[in-house]
Amino acid sequence: MRGLGLTEFVWIWNRNQGLATPGLHVRIARWLERQWSGGQGLMLLLAFRNSGKSTLVGLFSAWLLFRDSNLRILVVAADHALAGKMVRNVKRIIERHPCTGTLRPRRADQWAADRFTVRRTAELRDPSMLAKGIGANVTGLRADIVICDDVEVPNTCDTLAKRIDLRQRLRELDFVLVPGGTQLFVGTPHHPFSIYGSEAYAAIGEEGPFLSGFSRLEVPLLDPEGRSNWPERFPTEAITSLRLRAGPARFESQMMLRPRSIIDGRLDADALRRYDGALVYTEANGAARLVLEERRLVSASCWWDPSFGRPDKGDASVIAAVFSDEAGDYWLHAVRYLAHDPAIVDSVDEATQLCRQVVQFLRTFHLPAVVVETNGIGRFLPTLLRRELERAGLRAGVIEHVSVRAKDIRIVDAFDAVLAAGRLHAHRSVFESRFLEELREWRPGGKCRDDGLDAVAGCLLSEPVRLPRVFPDAAGSRPGGWRPASASFRADTDFSV
The missing domain is CATH 3.40.50 (Rossmann fold)
Known part of the structure; x- marks a missing residue:
């Protein structure tokens, strides 16, 4: 038996x-x-x-x-x-x-x-x-x-x-x-x-x-x-x-045992289009050009929603970068969840550590400016960030912004139309970050994390910043004006008004 x-x-x-x-x-x-x-x-x-x-x-x-x-x-x-x-x-x-x-x-x-x-x-x-x-x-x-x-x-x-x-x-x-x-x-x-x-x-x-x-x-x-x-x-x-x-x-x-979120999210994460390409930056005849997936990029937005909390405790400090091309598509190229190192706080404070990470982010992705959300702890960060940009020799704008609209409304307004149209692309690194989870699980009034969503929503809703023309004596000190018509010019005429 x-x-x-x-x-x-x-x-x-x-x-x-x-x-x-x-x-x-x-x-x-x-x-x-x-x-x-x-x-x-x-x-x-x-x-x-x-x-x-x-x-x-x-x-x-x-x-x-x-x-x-x-x-x-x-x-x-x-x-x-x-x-x-x-x-x-x-x-x-x-x-x-x-x-x-x-x-x-x-x-x-x-x-x-x-x-x-x-x-x-x-x-x-x-x-x-x-x-x-x-x-x-x-x-x-x-x-x-x-x-x-x-x-x-x-x-x-x-x-x-x-x-x-x-x-x-x-x-x-x-x-x-x-x-x-x-x-x-x-x-x-x-x-x-x-x-x-x-x-x-x-x-x-x-x-x-x-x-x-x-x-x-x-x-x-x-x-x-x-x-x-x-x-x-x-x-x-x-x-x-x-x-x-x-x-x-x-x-x-x-x-069918195919993992899906059985929580009904408000946003359609499946409409996000994945890509693997890297930014290609070139300069010729005093003009800069930025290309991604064989498309010329014409504008960029960068948004920083700061926080001093650890990513696993409380709000996260998130910075995101979104580019747009000549066809009107949006390219979510990077989302970073920033964190300070407690081991070096005695020599470099939390705010300075975060600002230095933002400077490196701007340099890496050829970004002309960053919008800093100044609600709460962000009030004194723009001044500190400008100081770190100057020390790094990087010319980039720092734009202060106070959010007055409800976060839920901002997120819906930013994502609904662009996802429905299939015009939002996201880099592989974004798919491998926590952002994708936030997108799948987010519901208005819910308790799920949305720090990454808020930063990307800021990028999508903000006006693009026009870049200056690259001058020979400024080489290496600031991002080039890779966007078309980002520089002004003077035309001589032979008629009068």
């Missing part, structure tokens, strides 16, 4: 419950057994909502204890109630499955709602199965198997801070797992930057996917040919109805 396979174990359970075993569940059960038998310690099971994946993982847990009663299993979920639900399910399986009745302990105190200990030969401190929420303290726990069941839900990933916190807490589980242990993630993606994603979350400094190295099984509702993976429960008519009720974002994310 101990050699009974997981698929047979599941079939016996379903038969006793008067249920059939769908081919989808056979496929998942075989994959779980194959990975376990092959010694694969890192597993990721992604399956569409209502596919029965958590029930199958519960049967998998009972089967593992049936095979080896000395195993310790820790279940971690988005909250304690969800984790406890799986533990209670496994308890019922052990009580009622024909193969596991002898595992039930004699003492009632070993058969609690969120933890239990089966009959085993080893004397171990930790129970056979234990439920914990992702926010719980796991210090001191030890487990042979850690099951992360739906740890990513809207409540744990709808803001940047929550996504960072979720990753940090999941990394703590490495210290719970015994050497040679197994970790199994089960869930569906709830965000474009999901922990289940196949790409690195560059905005927070990840160099690879969060679950890099995990053996993956992905089971979307529809196969590559568009057929249902569980036709008995989800026929074509039911899928069509579900798609209409759920909406495209939720259907793609929850049923």
Whole structure:
């Protein structure tokens, strides 16, 4: 009996419950057994909502204890109630499955709602199965198997801070797992930057996917040919109805396992057009020319929304640069989230550090001027910035601006039309920054971060600054007048008025 396979174990359970075993569940059960038998310690099971994946993982847990009663299993979920639900399910399986009745302990105190200990030969401190929420303290726990069941839900990933916190807490589980242990993630993606994603979350400094190295099984509702993976429960008519009720974002994310934001943002981030090119600056015959993606640029806007807070605490200090070309398209070439270095504050104060970063930003991108939002702490920064520009030998304008319109209105006015027209391009570095998250998640009156959005909105709404003509004696001291008609000229005529 101990050699009974997981698929047979599941079939016996379903038969006793008067249920059939769908081919989808056979496929998942075989994959779980194959990975376990092959010694694969890192597993990721992604399956569409209502596919029965958590029930199958519960049967998998009972089967593992049936095979080896000395195993310790820790279940971690988005909250304690969800984790406890799986533990209670496994308890019922052990009580009622024909193969596991002898595992039930004699003492009632070993058969609690969120933890239990089966009959085993080893004397171990930790129970056979234990439920914990992702926010719980796991210090001191030890487990042979850690099951992360739906740890990513809207409540744990709808803001940047929550996504960072979720990753940090999941990394703590490495210290719970015994050497040679197994970790199994089960869930569906709830965000474009999901922990289940196949790409690195560059905005927070990840160099690879969060679950890099995990053996993956992905089971979307529809196969590559568009057929249902569980036709008995989800026929074509039911899928069509579900798609209409759920909406495209939720259907793609929850049923097709393609990470999308299921939070309805106000702005259409998918309309942002990506490019990889660099600025090409040239001078000839006393005139400058700036080209991007083979288009000549004719104007530029730069906006700095200053703050002394750290980027992960409070408002961020953000500077952005937007160029426009002869066709009227906008090119969001750079968004920088500035931060001062606390280690050198004694020698260089926070404001000076930020101003020096702004100077370098202007120099790098050939910007003729910067608008400094002077609400709050920004009042004294223009004078300090002009001093740093002079010290750096860079001639650029510093324009002071007090924002009097509501931020929500500014953002909508700046982005709505240009995104709808498909005329806003963004550099690769912008896509890899936190700006894209802000754009996807922003809603009027919401609590999501919008510092980058506000700075870019300022660029889009501000009037372009005309650049002066390059004179030979000013070479290297200021950006060239790369925009057409940026210089004035005098014409001699032979008529009078």
